[in-house]
Amino acid sequence: MSSVSEPIIELRNISKRFSSTQDVVGRLATRLGLAKQPPVVHAVDEVSLRIMPGEVVGLVGESGCGKSTLGRIVAGILPASSGTVLYRGKDVAQLPTRERRRAKLKTQMIFQDPFASLNPRMRVSEIVGEAPRVHRVVSNDVEAYVSEQLHRAGLDPSYRRRFPHQFSGGQRQRIGIARALAVQPEFLVCDEAVAALDVSIQAQILNLLLDLREQLDLTYLFISHDLGVVQHLSDRVVIMYTGRVVEEAPSGEIFSRPNHPYTQGLLAEIPRLDLRKRRFSAIKGEIPSPLNPPSGCHFHPRCPHAMPRCSVERPVLREIAAGHRSACHLNDMDAAEPLPAGAAAGRA
């Protein structure tokens, strides 16, 4: 890989807004000022992100922070409301149809729920074989190709004729992985791919993902709320909070020198095997509703360091060290002095 390689995926100012669609009467009523505008959820708010080939990027956040929505936009399942997605330097939306289809095929997704993401009425051979057949990834012997894909995902190819309900959760997740890899993608979006699994099965799937990455030169966007898993897997970690990226850094850097107060609080709460009989004390307050997020910095109502400025002005995500970006006004105050880590975590 050359040192000046271009990112495989680049997001520029991606936003996604959801709102309920109004009927004619509703629109008229709104226009005349008789009804309120329907509420708008800013699921993703101006997120920019570059992912280099071969990288594993962990995307971390709590429920409702927009991490899954962002993953779906990257995978091309959801259109963004504004902003551009570039695949190998080209704007996917501007590509001619055939090239766009090819670009989308190179990005595949693995879903959280191995029960909901497999069609219960299809046999495994159909689930895995349909896309490569339709997209002419393989032309003649589809059955042999499916067997090879199943084998690579750690499944016995003789299970080809079975239905999804005949498999355990871990095996089903393997089917999902085989299906995603069957169209020979370069980039995989894993949305909480191991969250629903038992620890020992989770370890098996994580190992499989790492092996496949080596064999097939894959790039991963790994979405998870489990910081332990992300730490294990990722080269780089991106932390989201209510639709915005609050911090982004190489994995080692973010876990040893978290900058944003939210990241610090989050890291302090990871349950760890080597910490015994600890006093748990969490970040105070609730995760805000994306329907009505706080003004300024979204984290200010829960932040132990909040200043008047935080409730007014949105902090910019800017570089504080090489490859380490954070969106916090505290970084403007005194660049020489890092945040007191203990104060943010508030641990006894």
Next chain:
Amino acid sequence: MTVTSVTDRNSPTLEVQDLKTHFFLKGGVLRAVDGVSFTVGRGKILGLVGESGSGKSITGFSIIGLIDPPGRITSGRILFRDRDLSKLSEKEMRQLRGNRIAMIFQDPMMTLNPVLRIDTQMVEAVLAHDKISKQEARARARDALGMVGIPSPEERLSAYPHQLSGGMRQRVAIAISMLHQPDLIIADEPTTALDVTIQAQILAEVQKLARDHGTALIWITHDLSVVAGLADEVAVMYAGRIVEQGNVDSVLDRSLHPYTHGLIGSVPSQNRARKRLVQIPGMTPNLLDLPPGCAFRSRCAHADMACEQDPPITTPEPNHALRCFHPQREYAA
């Protein structure tokens, strides 16, 4: 029962002796819990760890008396402050349940009724065991909500469950379990579905409860790292039996059972970043068709002829017991 003597301060809150809960199915007898023994002292937290199907939840259900046919507690004693719960009538059990013993489920909607307001449900739970006025009951419900860190509890009381977020619902369920300041709470994976910061808030409340009120806790989970931070003692279950148990430090730092090694090794952690995780080969066995001897032997690297017999319980150090013929200091996959 006969004389409710002043409970000995030193006697454990709960003592389970050789508990067996079997399910009599068409396909045979499923030994979900097969000879489990442990004690939980006042204000102590026991982490009951295992994977799906290990019998950890059924152990919890057996204690609180929620085993329905075809399941049955076939033998063993469940001594709760010196009364054997498995011998109590349904009426006696009802007086204890929700009052002296409470349970928190993984899914808070198993506790909450979706068509009743929070206050209706909480007041009912208070009045079920205490003869006080509705106003007093409501006040107590409000205080309980405040205790689990719910902001503006007075307003939340008149909400319906669907109006609350998942973490909030779970906290309401926990508040309900704490209404009568029970002596024992059985928590079945209560934070598994929650976010990290919400999980930490709940763990903090639970620790406070154990510390301040002397409530004993059984924390059922598959997450060893939560147990490490929370529990005093840990019991690792596999295929209906406890394979290793004891003090958290000795079990996690000096584990001896190959299965415990495997579980610890499969937890992703800092110092093993990007390396392969330890993988326990194979899958959990079918409980309907369990061969005699050690249930783990088909997945164990150290198994030999001896393992076809039931392994005896040994205690390599005080407060650390295990069931294995070949205790291992290091895990070899």
